[in-house]
Amino acid sequence: MVVIEEGVEVRVARIFNTFGPRMHMNDGRVVSNFILQALQGEGLTVYGSGSQTRAFQYVSDLVNGLVSLMNGNISSPVNLGNPEEHTILEFAQLIKSLVGSRSQIQFLPEAQDDPQRRRPDIRKAKMLLGWEPVVPLEEGLNKTIQYFARELEHQANNQYIPKPKAARMKKGRPRHN
């Protein structure tokens, strides 16, 4: 173990789904895809029935968690995420309504090996770091939508409009759709 042999202090953050301004706009993740699609009037691409769940944390909550972790003395892994869980269909409906978009929700084939549920257990971070996420989902989404809208405007002037990425690879294998 590096910790014992070299006296190096180690911190291990297990980072769960995170979003916010300055995220990559078209790497195919769900929040960026849905925001781009809603802003551009395209169908919001829900893979499968949309009943799979995720829990998304806002970037500033993650940064605060990382800072607390670095300043603490826990060398075992600590989950950093927001435990508020929603279905992907709920995310699609929420983003569509926050954008005020007329986009349709478009159901596509399920992604391969797509986890049906993901929600972090953050009891350890709460207890040992006194950390928990504080930014409400809608507030974080609104800030992210504003960022995407400004970027689209800027990029439109430069003739480059990013497209949401359609095919996502899961575990290194191509999806069928």
Ligand SMILES: O=C(O)[C@H]1O[C@H](OP(=O)(O)OP(=O)(O)OC[C@H]2O[C@@H](n3ccc(=O)[nH]c3=O)[C@H](O)[C@@H]2O)[C@H](O)[C@@H](O)[C@@H]1O
């Ligand atoms: O561990 C992994 O395999 C992956 O975990 C997360 O990926 P994931 O939780 O699936 O996050 P998203 O890609 O944002 O997808 C979340 C859910 O939305 C669905 N989705 C995604 C994009 C889209 O346009 N439509 C859609 O329904 C996906 O099928 C999935 O169920 C991370 O974001 C990836 O970087 C990591 O590789």
